Amino acid sequence: MRRFDFIELAVMLATVVQWLVLATITGAIIGTGTSLFLHGLFFATDRTADVPLWLQTLLLPVGGLLNGLLLYYGYRANTGDLKDSIFAAVNTQSGRMPFRTILIKPIAAIITLGSGGSAGKEGPCSHIGASLASAVGQALRLNTELRLRIVACGVSAGFASVFGTPIAGAIYGVEVLAIGRVRHDFLLPAIVAGAASYHVSILWGVPYQYYQLPALPGFSETLFLKTTVLGVICGIVALVFVEFVYRTAWLSVHLRNRFKVWPPLMPLGGGVLLALLILIIPTDYLGLSLSLMDRALAGEPMPYFGFLWKSLLVAITIGSGFYGGIVTPQFVIGAVAGSAFAHLLGMDAMLGAAVGLTSVVAAASNTPIAAVLMGVELFGGSIGTVYIAGAAIAAYLMIGHRSIYPEQRLAYSKS
Amino acid sequence: MRRFDFIELAVMLATVVQWLVLATITGAIIGTGTSLFLHGLFFATDRTADVPLWLQTLLLPVGGLLNGLLLYYGYRANTGDLKDSIFAAVNTQSGRMPFRTILIKPIAAIITLGSGGSAGKEGPCSHIGASLASAVGQALRLNTELRLRIVACGVSAGFASVFGTPIAGAIYGVEVLAIGRVRHDFLLPAIVAGAASYHVSILWGVPYQYYQLPALPGFSETLFLKTTVLGVICGIVALVFVEFVYRTAWLSVHLRNRFKVWPPLMPLGGGVLLALLILIIPTDYLGLSLSLMDRALAGEPMPYFGFLWKSLLVAITIGSGFYGGIVTPQFVIGAVAGSAFAHLLGMDAMLGAAVGLTSVVAAASNTPIAAVLMGVELFGGSIGTVYIAGAAIAAYLMIGHRSIYPEQRLAYSKS
Structure with a gap:
């Protein structure tokens, strides 16, 4: 009979405790970052939501030019060789994101959506999540494998706090990284960070909307x-x-x-x-x-x-x-x-x-x-x-x- | 600019239609099989549920002996080289199950649970599912890849109709085949078969139990x-x-x-x-x-x-x-x-x-x-x-x- 493997049990317990602590802290930081962004975004879009048509047709090109200038000169300042992309961060950059350019995408998104550009709010949130998580990973001098996971959990935490869907957001963050595979080893960090980020965002007053579907009769x-x-x-x-x-x-x-x-x-x-x-x-x-x-x-x-x-x-x-x-x-x-x-x-x-x-x-x-x-x-x-x-x-x-x-x-x- | 790939679209449409038909039929057959089994099981366990303790202590060894004889002589009759296991069917037997021994496990489960043995009802259901699906695959002369998928969807359909949880059952059937991976290409057959099997089981009068959890306050x-x-x-x-x-x-x-x-x-x-x-x-x-x-x-x-x-x-x-x-x-x-x-x-x-x-x-x-x-x-x-x-x-x-x-x-x- 094989002997009971106490070492594996201890390793797994340490892994769970490690991620409960690490992902909760990271998730809370990210929830704060995305809440700040979302409040800024809502402030801008509330101002421009009901403008008359003539003003809207003016806002769009102005927003476009501002966006173009911001992205053009912003990324010129990024002299490093790291790409500002969550996919690159996980798949090729060993969990590293360029930190100097962290504000470019959130500000660009506020200009885009504020001026009427048709797009989404979750991209900048997952970007904030990955960037902050990467910073946490570098500050704690985590090794490559842990840094990868912390960045993936940052992406998840970002998604979790956008729509108020902590589990779907967390699993989206894991599932989106590759077609046809869910990395099970990313799941715990993702869900723990997603829950923390969601909770912190509620505390920061981010509003979420849920929907009541009509009651369906028995299965058909x-x-x-x-x-x-x-x-x-x-x-x-x-x-x-x-x-x-x-x-x-x-x-x-x-x-x-x-x-x-x-x-x-x-x-x-x-x-x-x-x-x-x-x-x-x-x-x-x-x-x-x-x-x-x-x-x-x-x-x-x-x-x-x-x-x-x-x-x-x-x-x-x-x-x-x-x-x-x-x-x-x-x-x-x-x-x-x-x-x-x-x-x-x-x-x-x-x-x-x-x-x-x-x-x-x-x-x-x-x-x-x-x-x-x-x-x-x-x-x-x-x-x-x-x-x-x-x-x-x-x-x-x-x-x-x-x-x-x-x-x-x-x-x-x-x- | 790349040209639009109409062929891939047609292939995918054909795949979806194929599985809608194939998995619905397979699921319906499996739902009938598992319903028969479940009714037989409930008949047996209802008879022996409230027997006095002295009778229960007699039933257990008698059930044990009957079970032992059934499995011993039953599998002697299985002269082929196929193992009667859902894991073997998917992982090493290219989606084939031995068909002659299909009744052994369901009958053994009824004897086990009827005599008081402590076990579950889903094992025989997934076994029925895999066996019937394998039979469908062989009857339709499907190739190896399709036979694999149909057997996996049989496992899922079996699980779906046991607890009345079509999606969880379907995904369980896919997820249980290997640690750490969900095969996305198995998902559609599994879910379609799970839904059909569940629906047919309801029609056959299989009872399901759902639970109402206490309302939780906001997220904490x-x-x-x-x-x-x-x-x-x-x-x-x-x-x-x-x-x-x-x-x-x-x-x-x-x-x-x-x-x-x-x-x-x-x-x-x-x-x-x-x-x-x-x-x-x-x-x-x-x-x-x-x-x-x-x-x-x-x-x-x-x-x-x-x-x-x-x-x-x-x-x-x-x-x-x-x-x-x-x-x-x-x-x-x-x-x-x-x-x-x-x-x-x-x-x-x-x-x-x-x-x-x-x-x-x-x-x-x-x-x-x-x-x-x-x-x-x-x-x-x-x-x-x-x-x-x-x-x-x-x-x-x-x-x-x-x-x-x-x-x-x-x-x-x-x-």
Whole structure:
């Protein structure tokens, strides 16, 4: 009979205690950082939310130019060889982020969203999370393996405090790093940091919104198959979104090189284009578009082409050189498309919006498990989980090996 | 600019449609199979649930002998080279199960649980699922890769219909196949089959039990840290359970070889030992012990050593050569231990029982993600998920690289 391995037990206990302490402290620091950012963001967007159309068309190009100047001169100051990217930090930089440029992305996001650029708020939060975590890792002189985990848990803590979904945020942070694999050894740091960051953000007064889905009757196989079909549709919607973003970015680089445009002028041009487009596209699709998402989740009818408007505006915003997150737009696109196409399938619009939201995130970010848990945390309840899960996985397959994050590694093929 | 890849989109659509059809049919067949088994099991256990103690002490050795004879002569008839194991089917047998012996394990489980042996009901269900799925795969002449997936989805469908938790069951079936990895390409077949199997089981009148946890106040970091500590304790509880099962099985083989015991006599001896033990251990710990689990989840006080009694009885039952599942006992052990130790930490006993249940499953089976989703499906609600997740992951780490399934592959180290 083998002897009982007390050493492994001691090692595991030490690991758990280590991460309870380390990730709680890191999570609390990150929660403070993201709360500061979110309050700054809300301050800016509240000021510019209801400006008249003529002012909005002026704000967009001005915001674009400011953004362009900030990013251009900001990153010139970054003389090191580290990339300011969470994927690079985990996959190639051994958990190191450039610390001098930590404020550039958050400020750029506030300018982008404040001036009406169509983007998300979670990108800067995960960036703040990774940067602060990397700083903690360097301050404590952690070895490479621990630094990797602490940066991954920083990304998770950032996501956790954006939407008030600590578990989904934590698992998103782990799952997004590579396609087709969840690193189980990252999970404890991620969840502990996510919980701490979420709690600290509540204490700092960050508001979170949860949604009550209509009570569903007992399980129905028909409804399950319908929601899975809706997942397929939302997977294609996500694919369209990813292609829009990718192609616009490609075109933007191509134009810049072809006509030798001074880089800060590119987002200025993007801002002009956005200003022209909102003469026909409703201004709801600018900025975070959270009120649009809330209306979709409340069951209001949504247009079939809503997802195209949002995809187009986000693609131009991000592609031309504004800066912002690309997960919040997935929420909006998913809720709008899910609500619209649920109508086509004879489903409840609120359930459709919830299924759409989670499916588009599952597909565009390649994070099916985080998406299912996001459904649980945002919408509560047990009965809906099976519908959300079937749709999310179907959508995740439909998008193939594309990703909204070109830097995402492929760990395992989907087919 | 790269051209849009229509072929990949078509392949993915075909994949999704293929699995919607294939996994729904397979899941429905499996749901019928497991429902038949579960009704047979409930018929037997209802007859023997409240027998007087003297009769129970007789039933146990008789059940042991019957079990021994069935398994001994049953597997002699299995002349092929395929092992009757879900792990072997997926990991080494390219998705093939021996079909001639499909009834042995279900009948053995009914004898085991009907005579009072302490074990679970999900093992035979996952076995039925894998066997029927393998038969479908062979009937449709699927290639190796598809046969693998269909057998994995059979395991999932089996689990889904045991506890009425389609998503947790589906993901358990995928996660249990290897430590540290969830195969994303197995997820869609698993979830579709799980939903179909669950729905068919409801139609066949299989009863399921869900639990209402007390409403928790807003998120509390203190409670999160307390539940994580409870997870650490439950990880050690799971470790004790796994060691009991492993060591008893080892001792049983050792005794059988040392004294050249005729194999069918081993469970007879196990039955005698169990009959002696229930003179001091309450009979609640025999069989499935679901009423004990229900009482723990309803907030009734539980003894600190309850998990030891259950672990001991299960270890003797399984180790001596009865047959039954080993996940239901994890539920019972977890709920009893969680409730008892919650008291020690000044936590609500019902929350403790729920956290304990999911943590012990996460640890003993190495399935942290399925365990979290099991918490969602059994207990509903969003606010509790973060507590359950922290505890489940901590427990999963504490048990180290042990597993209740010695055949589980190690995909990635935990540390």
